Amino acid sequence: MSKKRISITDIAKELNVSITTVSFILNNKAKGKISEEVIKKVQNYVKEVGYKPNQLAQGLRTGKSNIIVFMVEDISDAFFSSISRLMEEKAYENGYKLLFCSTENDAQKTRDLVQLFKDRQVDGYIITPPSDFEEDIKQLLQEGQPVVLFDRYFESIDVSHVIIDNMESTFKSIKHMVEGGYRNIGFVTLDSSQSQMVDRLNGYQKAIDLYDLKSNVLEINFKDLKNKKTGDQVEAFLNKTQDLDALFFATNYLAKSGLRVLKKLQVAIPSQMGVMSFDDSEVFELYSPTISALSQPIESIADKLMEIMLKQLNMPDGKEKIIYAELPGSLVVRESSYKP
Template identity: 75%
Template structure:
């Protein structure tokens, strides 16, 4: 039979103090109300018996669950999971727990998740929103929930967000290929109107226009990618565009699809075709030849997201202060981008 869970009542009875006294101490409301001696006695006993409060019941009493939601496109993606892991530690150090979930860029699924988390009295939301999700974000703000958007934003919605300088980063990635001797640079991206993809496309076009080079843009739908059709689509694109001597991929998962195709076709990198990927991956450092990529500042992103969220959670005035943080990406130049 399992060990009986200890309650506040049990603690009060054991220490011969009132339930209210124990509640004040556990909820950090004992200062100037209860003596330091009693506070220490309760805290020592709680630590000794390993007492864990019922968070749901605690949330009903205080209106706070001490839980933050991290809603991303795909939590299994190394970029999102790495950030989640870093934020989890920072949240824990500040008395919060972090819940991760994936929306799969599905508006209906994201809406259902938010409805679920509202029922659980979650305190704040860090979200990489699907397309056309402005109304749902607006409703969260209207209900006075702390919200921080991440990786992408909505131009018409004034809400705090943390992104990287996608346009400048994409521009520098293409510039690196040009400096490496490539002149027919294809751009493989997602079929998306989301801000991060629009900004990366804009950076590609800006660099191509500056160097007066031919444009070649190929878009893969997220649906086709999830159906594992990106390999064959990229292969068709290359077959129809034999003039290309370099490829710039808008995401690391598109780059991985492209590398599989190039390997299958026996194309030599960088002798026959140069490659650069937006967003780094461990695979690129291990690949032969190594793959040049744009690295996003994962630690800085995690720190900034939690900094903004904690300001909103701990200070009601913090929710009215909108912060737009744009962090720099770093181009890691490897073997694939220079002939």
């Protein structure tokens, strides 16, 4: 059995000082109040016995749990799990715990989770919100909770967020494909009103307009993603639009479905069909041919997210500062996007 944990009371008793004195010293509030001599004595003893404050008691008293929750769409997706990995470290470095969970892009599930975390009194929320989640975010903000959105955001709410420049990135990608010799580029995306998807579509349209090309968009229903019907839809899209010479996929899992279809149909990449994807993946690097992608800056995203969250957490109550960050994506050019 574990030996009893040492408490601040034990220390006070042992050193013949008051609890208050110890607490002040522990919290760096001893300046000018407690004599150097006593400070040293306490500090030495604390170090000697390896005392660590009971975080539950601390939390109870201060109302803070030192927990940040990180709600991503799907923790088993490489993009999100990579960021999580980085966030986790940053959180610990700053004295916070990070709790993860997957929203599955389901507003009700996300709502339930938020309620759960409220009950558990987390200190801050970092969220990739599903559609139809504006009201819940507003609610959180009204309650004075620190909130940072990422990957997507809501124009209608003034809330801190970290996103990448989806429009410009997509534009850049399509431009690259045009320069690679493709003229009839299809855009495969989700039937989603989320900002990141809308912006990617806008980037595509912008490039299409600029180069005076024909717009070809396939919007896949989100539910079909789970049914694995995605491939069928891509196939139908290819049949319907015979003259396509390239495909741009708005997410990496769409691209993977697409690659399966192209493989099945024995469409040659990049000669018959150019291919690019938003969001890089290990698969693209190993595929034959290798697949070009628009890579998201994982480290910068994680950096920014934690930076903003910490700022919010340290903000004197009420005086909230909204911070936006829009980070650039980078083109990873491989074999699939240049017409031989």
